[in-house]
Amino acid sequence: MLRNRDADWDAWPVADYLAENYRRLHRADEAVIDHHSAVYARIPAGSLDRTVELGAGPNLYPLALAAAASRLVHAVEPSAASVAYLRGQLRDGPDPSWDPFYARCRLRNPALPPSLAQALSRVRVTRADAFRLPEGRYALASMNFVAESATEDPAEFAAFCRAFARTVRPGEHLVASFMENMGRYSISGGREWPGVPVDSQTIGEAFDGYTMDLVVSRIDADPDLPDWGYTGMVMLSARRAV
Numbered sequence: 050m051l052r053n054r055d056a057d058w059d060a061w062p063v064a065d066y067l068a069e070n071y072r073r074l075h076r077a078d079e080a081v082i083d084h085h086s087a088v089y090a091r092i093p094a095g096s097l098d099r100t101v102e103l104g105a106g107p108n109l110y111p112l113a114l115a116a117a118a119s120r121l122v123h124a125v126e127p128s129a130a131s132v133a134y135l136r137g138q139l140r141d142g143p144d145p146s147w148d149p150f151y152a153r154c155r156l157r158n159p160a161l162p163p164s165l166a167q168a169l170s171r172v173r174v175t176r177a178d179a180f181r182l183p184e185g186r187y188a189l190a191s192m193n194f195v196a197e198s199a200t201e202d203p204a205e206f207a208a209f210c211r212a213f214a215r216t217v218r219p220g221e222h223l224v225a226s227f228m229e230n231m232g233r234y235s236i237s238g239g240r241e242w243p244g245v246p247v248d249s250q251t252i253g254e255a256f257d258g259y260t261m262d263l264v265v266s267r268i269d270a271d272p273d274l275p276d277w278g279y280t281g282m283v284m285l286s287a288r289r290a291v
């Protein structure tokens with residue numbers, strides 16, 4: 050069983066991952082954007098002092114989604130490869146392939162700034178580990194395809210979810226998405242990465258006890274995405290219990 054520390058996250062294949070997942074907007078991306086936008090759109094613009102994207106990887110749309118509600122978005126990511134990509138996107142401007150993603154974000158939340166570059170100006174990239182973040186620092190935490198895609202140990206998956214929830218202050222917002230029923234996976238036929246099969250029930254149980262207003266929903270697997278052996282995606286919104 051591979052655990053989180055067993056994988057060489059610095060070697061994450063950023064170019065292949067982007068090519069497989071994010072070169073164009075898929076139905077599944079629209080579903081995640083729509084789900085998260087419904088949470089963000091209820092939060093007054095500029096009212097959150099600081100928010101976090103845990104395990105940001107090279108994915109820009111979750112960072113952009115936060116840019117209306119949040120005055121400062123921390124992209125927390127341990128992988129040198131993904132950190133280098135994110136910093137390049139912030140410095141040189143985002144790749145045009147992200148434009149359709151941002152158009153969908155703005156469609157669902159018109160309070161977002163006109164351009165993706167403006168949205169990303171609120172982002173700061175930090176090379177760090179989810180398990181080493183200070184408790185209660187943020188007004189909102191977001192995590193997309195991380196806890197179940199970074200370990201094969203169900204207990205460590207649950208610990209990831211707990212660490213994620215602890216980053217926000219009591220009563221504050223959590224928004225997340227997960228691959229459903231995906232085990233160990235590879236990207237473009239390369240090396241294997243740890244994954245643990247989870248579903249709505251496992252996820253609900255992992256968040257039970259320290260959250261409130263927990264809402265979990267799911268969509269079926271997107272036939273236009275590679276077949277990683279998953280059955281769908283699960284989306285979550287909640288608040289940390291007071």
Ligand SMILES: C[S@@+](CC[C@H](N)C(=O)[O-])C[C@H]1O[C@@H](n2cnc3c(N)ncnc32)[C@H](O)[C@@H]1O
Pocket residue numbers: 053058061103104105106107108125126127128131177178179180192193194195198199
């Ligand atoms: C499947 S990728 C998801 C990336 C991105 N969130 C997305 O939506 O595409 C899993 C991510 O989890 C990150 N990760 C692995 N271990 C982590 C840890 N201990 N703390 C924070 N992030 C971690 C990896 O570096 C990788 O970027």
